[in-house]
Amino acid sequence: MYVYDEHDRRIAAERVAQFRDQTERALAGELAEDEFLPLRLQNGLYVQRLAPMLRIAVPYGMLRSDQLRRLARITRDYDKGYAHFTTRQNVQLNWPALEDVPDILAELAEVEMHANQTSGNCIRNTTTDQFSGVQSDEIADPRPYCEIIRQWSTFHPEFAFLPRKFKVAVNASEKTDRAAIQVHDIGLQMVRNDAGELGFRVHVGGGLGRTPMVGPVIREFLPELDLLTYLEAVLRVYNRYGRRDNKFKARIKILVKALTPEAFAEKVEAEWAHIKDSPTRLTRDAIDRIQSYFTEPDYTATDNATDLLAKQRFENREFDQWLSHNVDTHKKPGYAIVTLTMKKTGTPPGDVTDRQLEQIAELADEFSFGEVRVTHQQNVVLADVRQDRLLELWQAVTPMGFGTANLNTLTDVICCPGGDYCALANAKSIPVAEAIQRRFDDLDYLYDLGNIDLNISGCMNACGHHHVGNIGVLGVDKKGEEFYQISLGGSSHHDAAIGKILGPSFARDDMPEVVAKIIDVYVDKRTEEETFLDTYRRVGIDPFKERVYA
Amino acid sequence: MPDVIFQDGSIQRDDWTVVPRPAEGESLKIPEQGKALIPADLWLAGYEHFAGNYSVGVWFDSHDEPEILEGKVNELPVIAVNFPKFSDGRGYSIARLLRERFGYENELRAIGDVLLDQLQFMKRCGFSAYALRPDKDIKKAVRCLNFFSQGYQAATDTDVPLFRRRAS
Numbered sequence: 001m002y003v004y005d006e007h008d009r010r011i012a013a014e015r016v017a018q019f020r021d022q023t024e025r026a027l028a029g030e031l032a033e034d035e036f037l038p039l040r041l042q043n044g045l046y047v048q049r050l051a052p053m054l055r056i057a058v059p060y061g062m063l064r065s066d067q068l069r070r071l072a073r074i075t076r077d078y079d080k081g082y083a084h085f086t087t088r089q090n091v092q093l094n095w096p097a098l099e100d101v102p103d104i105l106a107e108l109a110e111v112e113m114h115a116n117q118t119s120g121n122c123i124r125n126t127t128t129d130q131f132s133g134v135q136s137d138e139i140a141d142p143r144p145y146c147e148i149i150r151q152w153s154t155f156h157p158e159f160a161f162l163p164r165k166f167k168v169a170v171n172a173s174e175k176t177d178r179a180a181i182q183v184h185d186i187g188l189q190m191v192r193n194d195a196g197e198l199g200f201r202v203h204v205g206g207g208l209g210r211t212p213m214v215g216p217v218i219r220e221f222l223p224e225l226d227l228l229t230y231l232e233a234v235l236r237v238y239n240r241y242g243r244r245d246n247k248f249k250a251r252i253k254i255l256v257k258a259l260t261p262e263a264f265a266e267k268v269e270a271e272w273a274h275i276k277d278s279p280t281r282l283t284r285d286a287i288d289r290i291q292s293y294f295t296e297p298d299y300t301a302t303d304n305a306t307d308l309l310a311k312q313r314f315e316n317r318e319f320d321q322w323l324s325h326n327v328d329t330h331k332k333p334g335y336a337i338v339t340l341t342m343k344k345t346g347t348p349p350g351d352v353t354d355r356q357l358e359q360i361a362e363l364a365d366e367f368s369f370g371e372v373r374v375t376h377q378q379n380v381v382l383a384d385v386r387q388d389r390l391l392e393l394w395q396a397v398t399p400m401g402f403g404t405a406n407l408n409t410l411t412d413v414i415c416c417p418g419g420d421y422c423a424l425a426n427a428k429s430i431p432v433a434e435a436i437q438r439r440f441d442d443l444d445y446l447y448d449l450g451n452i453d454l455n456i457s458g459c460m461n462a463c464g465h466h467h468v469g470n471i472g473v474l475g476v477d478k479k480g481e482e483f484y485q486i487s488l489g490g491s492s493h494h495d496a497a498i499g500k501i502l503g504p505s506f507a508r509d510d511m512p513e514v515v516a517k518i519i520d521v522y523v524d525k526r527t528e529e530e531t532f533l534d535t536y537r538r539v540g541i542d543p544f545k546e547r548v549y550a
Numbered sequence: 551m552p553d554v555i556f557q558d559g560s561i562q563r564d565d566w567t568v569v570p571r572p573a574e575g576e577s578l579k580i581p582e583q584g585k586a587l588i589p590a591d592l593w594l595a596g597y598e599h600f601a602g603n604y605s606v607g608v609w610f611d612s613h614d615e616p617e618i619l620e621g622k623v624n625e626l627p628v629i630a631v632n633f634p635k636f637s638d639g640r641g642y643s644i645a646r647l648l649r650e651r652f653g654y655e656n657e658l659r660a661i662g663d664v665l666l667d668q669l670q671f672m673k674r675c676g677f678s679a680y681a682l683r684p685d686k687d688i689k690k691a692v693r694c695l696n697f698f699s700q701g702y703q704a705a706t707d708t709d710v711p712l713f714r715r716r717a718s
Contacts, residue, residue: 007712010699018697022667030687031667038637039667121637151702151712157674158646158705161639239643274651279704279711286713 001062001371002147002293004112011154012109015116019043020102027099042160043101044090044118046423051095053421055118056108060128060146060170061089061374065361068372070111072357078104083357085342085350087414087463088167089127089374090118094421116154121162123153123235128170129178130339130375133294134383136331138172139190140198144290145227146170148282152228159235163242164250166235167207170200180376180492182206182214183468185252186234191221199223204234204264205256208462212498213253218265225282232280233272237264297369297384301334305387312391319394321443322405327390330383336390338368338382339375340402341412345437347401348430349415350378359400367393376465377414379407409446410454410519411437414465418458418475419482425458427475427482432456432511439512440519449519452532453492468492470533471518472499473511484511488518488544489536500541503549514548521547554659557678559692564681566628568609568661580606587630587661594618601625609661612640616647623654631677633662642675649676649706666694676706 004012019039026036040046044055056071071091075083078100084092096104108114117124126146133141149168153159159166169181172190181187187203200222206215222230234252241259243249256264313320328337340360342350352360360380364372367389368382375381380402385393397403406412413436416422418429433456440446455469466472472487483505490499506514519532521544526535536544554564569588572578580586590608593600600606607628610616623629629648631641641660648654659679660672666686673695682688704711 005716007700007716011702014698021693021697035636035665035667121639148713154702155671155698156703157671157701158642159639160668160671161637161642236643240640244638244640279709279714283714283717285717289713289716 001064002059002143002290008112008151009109012112012114015114015155016102016105016109019105023099023102038120038161041120042117042122043105044115045098045101046119047098052098052101054093054096054101054104054115055086056091056093056113056115057118057125058090058113058374059150060126060132060143061130061376062143063372063374064111065364065370065372067111067113068357068361068364070107070113072354072361074104074107075354075357082351082353084348084417085352085374085378085380087350087376087378087416087465088125089130089376090125091374092417094417119165121164121166122160123156123162123166123168126150126153126168126170127179127184127376129173129176130373130381131178131328131337131383132172132373133296134330134332134335134337135173136329137175139174139192140172141291141294142170142172142188142190143294144287145188145190145224147290147293148227148287149231152231152280156235158232159239162235162239163244164247164252166238166252168231175494177493177496178375180465180468180496182496183208183212183465183492184215186231187215188227193221197223200227202230202234204268205253205261206496207251207253208465208467209251210248210460211251211253212462212467213257214496214498215253216256216261218256218261218268224287225284226276228280228282229275229278230268230272232275233268236271237267241267296332299332299335299384301332301386301388304333305390308388309390316391318405319391321447322394322403323390325405325409325447326403326407332384334387336385336387338385338390338393339407340380340382340397341404341407342379342402343406343412343437344401344404345411345441346434348417348420349413349433356400356402360402363393363396366396377412379412405443406446408451408453410440410449410452410471410515411446412454413437414453414455414469416457416463418456418464422458422463424461425475426460426477427458427484428508429456429458429464429473429475432473432475432484432508435508435512436515439516449522450531453490454515455490465492466490467498468496469499470536471515476505478505482508484508486514486518486548488541489533491533495533502541503545517547518544552681552684553688554679554681555688555691555695556680557673557695559695561688566607566630566659568630568632571611585628587628587659590614590616590619590629593626594622597622607657610641610644612638612644614644616644616652619648620652623648623652624656626654626656628657628659628679629654630659630661630681633660633664633668636663636665636668638663642671645672645675645677646706666690669694670697674701674705674707 169184202219203215419425457464457466468490485505487499609630
C-alpha cells in the first residue's frame with residue numbers, strides 16, 4: 001500500500017493549515033456562504049439535514065489497520081460513535097461540528113488520510129476493483145495507476161472549478177468489472193496491445209444521475225506513460241467546453257453526447273497532440289517507484305488447503321455457505337479473498353460503529369497483513385487470508401455481524417443514506433432496504449435466486465447507483481409524499497446497461513411485495529442456468545409489468 | 551484607484567481601466583488618459599490602429615477563445631482574463647494556454663470575481679497579477695498565494711512535476 005514520503009506529508013500538513021484558515025474566515029464572516037461552499041465541499045464537508053457531514057477519502061478503497069483505529073477514535077471523539085462506508089469506497093461521518101473539522105483533518109493527516117476533493121466540482125477519489133492485486137485474471141495491478149492519478153489530481157490548479165464533479169475509475173480484470181467503469185466520467189480499462197504493451201482503453205462520458213449513460217470508448221489504446229497527459233487533455237476540453245449554464249447538463253456525458261463521441265475524441269486528440277510530450281508525461285521510473293509500494297505481502301502458505309476446507313465444510317453447513325458466497329479465489333495457492341458484509345438486516349447498509357471499526361482493524365492485523373479494502377457495494381474485504389484460517393476467521397466475524405453470507409445476493413443491497421440523513425434526498429432509502437431484507441430472510445431461497453444487484457437511491461443524484469441495479473429503486477417526492485420508482489435490467493459490469501423504468505411508482509409499504517412479485521416472475525420464467533439479468537434480457541420488461549400492475 | 555497584487559506579493563495602485571464590451575451598435579469608449587484593457591477580439595479587429603500602443607491591453611471573458619491571439623500575444627503589455635464568477639474555472643485553462651502554448655511573457659492579470667482562496671491556483675496557471683475583488687482584504691493575499699510550498703503537477707509555474715523531482 002502507498003506510504004507518504006516527506007512531500008506528501010508536507011502537502012497534507014499545508015492543506016490542514018489552509019482549511020483551518022478558511023474555516024476561521026468563514027466563522028468570522030469574512031467568507032460569504034457561497035464563497036465558502038466550494039471550499040468546504042472540496043474538503044468533503046456538506047451541511048446536511050441534521051448536522052454537517054464529512055466525507056473522508058479512502059483512495060481506491062485501501063485502508064490500513066492504524067487508519068481504521070484512527071477513524072474509530074475520530075467517530076468517538078468528534079461524532080456519535082459510528083461511520084458510514086459510501087458507494088464510492090469512501091467513509092462518511094454524519095455529525096461532526098463545523099469548527100472541529102480542521103482538528104479532524106489534522107488527526108487524519110497523522111495517519112496519511114484526508115478529505116480532499118471528496119465533493120465539489122473537481123476530480124474526485126479514483127476508484128477501482130476491490131480485488132486488485134489478488135485476483136488471477138487482471139492485466140496488471142491497477143492501484144499504482146490510481147495513486148498516480150490521485151497525486152496528479154490533488155489540488156490540480158487548472159481543474160479545481162470544473163463545470164461539475166468528475167469521477168475516474170480503473171479496472172484491470174478482463175472478465176469482471178467490479179469498479180463499474182462504464183458509468184464514470186472517465187473509465188479506464190487496462191489492456192495490452194498486440195505488442196504486449198500495457199495501456200488503457202478509455203471510456204468517457206458515462207454516468208448516473210438525471211441522465212444515465214454508458215460511457216463510449218474514445219480511445220482503444222492509450223500507452224501507460226501517456227496516462228496523465230491524456231487525462232489532462234480530456235479535462236481541459238471539458239473545463240473549456242462543458243456546459244456551465246445548467247447544473248443538470250454540466251457533466252461531461254452531456255458534452256460527449258452533444259458533440260458525438262467521435263467529435264469529442266477528435267477534440268481531445270487535437271489538444272493532446274500539444275501536450276503529449278510535455279513534462280507531465282509519465283516516466284518508467286515514476287511508475288516503478290509507485291509500483292514498489294504495491295508489492296506482495298510475505299505470503300507463507302504454499303498449497304491450497306483443499307482437504308481441510310472440504311472437511312470443515314462438511315461438518316458445518318453455515319461455514320460452507322459463507323465460503324461459497326463471501327469467499328473468492330486468490331491468485332496465490334493457500335490464500336483466499338474474504339468479503340465482510342456490512343449488510344446485517346436492521347443495520348443501515350454500510351454503517352459501522354467505532355467498536356466495529358476497531359474489530360475490523362484487529363481482523364486485518366490478525367488475518368490479512370493489516371490491510372482492508374472498502375468496496376463500492378459498501379462491504380469490506382480482507383484480501384489475503386490463509387485458507388487454513390478461514391474457519392477461525394468465520395467464527396470471529398459471525399458474532400461481529402460481518403458474516404452474513406449474502407454477498408451479491410438480493411439482500412446485499414447498495415443503498416445511499418437517503419432521507420434519514422441527506423439534505424438532497426427526496427425519500428428515505430434505508431427503511432426500504434431493511435423491509436426488503438426482512439421479506440427475503442431465507443438464505444437458501446436467496447442462494448437459489450443467485451446474484452441479483454438491488455440498488456436503492458433516495459434521489460436522482462443516484463448515490464445508490466439505482467440505474468445500474470438489476471433491480472433499481474429510486475425515491476421520488478410526490479406532493480410531499482415519498483414514493484419509489486422501480487427500474488429493471490441495469491448492470492454496472494462489463495455488460496453495463498441502464499435499467500428501464502417499470503412504470504408508476506409505489507408507496508414504501510408496498511415495496512417488499514412488489515419486489516417479491518418481480519422475483520416471482522424471474523423464478524417462473526428462468527431456465528436452469530439463467531441469472532435474473534439473463535432472464536430479464538430474454539423475456540423483456542412486459543411480463544414483470546403485467547404481474548406487478550395486475 | 552484600487553490596488554492590484556502581483557505574484558511576488560508586491561502591491562501597486564492599479565492604473566489599468568477595464569473597458570467593457572460595448573452594447574450592440576455602440577462603439578468602444580477608450581478613456582483618453584491612462585491605460586486601457588479592451589476586449590481581445592476588438593483589439594484584433596482594430597489591430598492596425600492599436601498595434602504598438604502600449605497603453606492598450608486586452609481582456610478575455612471566460613468563454614472566449616485565446617487562440618485568436620496566437621502569434622501576437624507578446625505585442626501586448628497586459629492580457630487580463632475575467633472570472634465572471636469565481637466558480638467559473640475556464641480562466642485557468644485560458645491562462646495556461648496563453649503562457650504555455652502561445653508563449654506569452656508579459657503581465658497576465660486575473661480580473662472580475664477574484665477572491666483569496668483561488669490565488670494560488672491562478673499563480674500556478676500563469677497569472678502574474680490579481681485585481682482582488684475590492685471587499686477582500688489584500689493583506690491576506692500573500693498568505694493565500696503561498697499556502698502550498700509545492701504542488702504535485704507540472705503547470706505554468708514549474709515544468710517539473712513532483713514525480714520527476716522525486717526521481718532526481
